[in-house]
Amino acid sequence: MQWDWESKSCSRLSMYSQELKALQKANLYRSRELYDTKLTDLASNDYLGLAEDFEIFDKAVEAVRNCRSHSPKASQLVNGYHDIHFQFENYLKWRSGFEEAMVVGSGFLANLSLIEALPRKKDILILDEEYHASGMLASKLLSCEVLFFRHNDAAHLRQLLQSHTYQRAIVAVEGIYSMGGDLLEKEIFTVCDEMKALLIVDEAHSVGVLGDDFLGIFSYHDIIPKPNHIKMGTLGKAMGSYGAYILASDAVITFLLNRAKAVIYATAPSVFDIALAHQAFLQVEVKKDLFAAKKEARKALVKEIFDVDLEGLILKIEIGDSAKVMALKAFALKEGFLIGAIRPPTVKKAILRVILRLNVDEKRLRDFLIKLKEAVG
């Protein structure tokens, strides 16, 4: 068969176009867009506005310029482990109270590393039913038993842990759930500690958002890290950079360095992005009081307009209909705002996801939220 870019009759590819047509018909087709940069961004996960902070960018450039190389060049297990990585890991350990730290290329790779490597044959993996797609995907690679507990339901988790036999139990949850914006129940820590389960907490959306120090759900719930706790944080959201890290016991980190394929067989994280993330953490330390005051103001605004009590900075508005959610996104665009229109299969029913970024002008935000509330009806 001739492979011809123009040919519409290439049957191997037409399979894909049929599937795409079905997605279009169901209003579930996705595409990338280069949005007008003049739009006010209420869609990205840049909660604190650090992605537009060029002071930290310049400092990161300076830090990397002082190094012999600006690229990791190889896996961390070859010679890709860079002084910039090492310094950042030490900083994270010092701030968080965990025994050991490890940088990873992205949050997706970090979840793949944790979920694919930690559960062994006789173990059991129990995921919150709303856990991120990266963990769900990794769980399909396992030979051990995989279970799901009802979203954020500590009693159900306890019941599953008590009613199964296993060598070791590994539980995976999120600090703030990425789509619903709701917070991890503190009781889940208690259940895992009592049942001696390893607990993986994905803090992708809670680092830089929760706690007086903005370090995430551990600080928010006043949890002192224990040997069974594992914290994963991403750098491409509130920290305005790219990449991720895992904080855990020395035993877990050493095991991952020897077993996690997404770490061993991948180039080490970008040196510049880690330097930038390090500067972002330092900036959060300096500006935490300012951020806390702005966050309080955002919470008050959402309470006033939508009568919703927010803890994080994700406002979820349930819509249900995928066509309507797209129409509301178009309405927001006309008003000069970019908001998230999230449809199945990412969520069960279509929602608007509005991120109350702290660097957006409060008055502009208020005016828009009032109009959006009216448009939602």
Ligand SMILES: Cc1ncc(COP(=O)(O)O)c(C=O)c1O
């Ligand atoms: C909860 C959660 N975990 C993990 C990831 C993956 O992180 P990253 O974008 O750094 O790959 C994301 C986001 O994309 C996420 O929302």
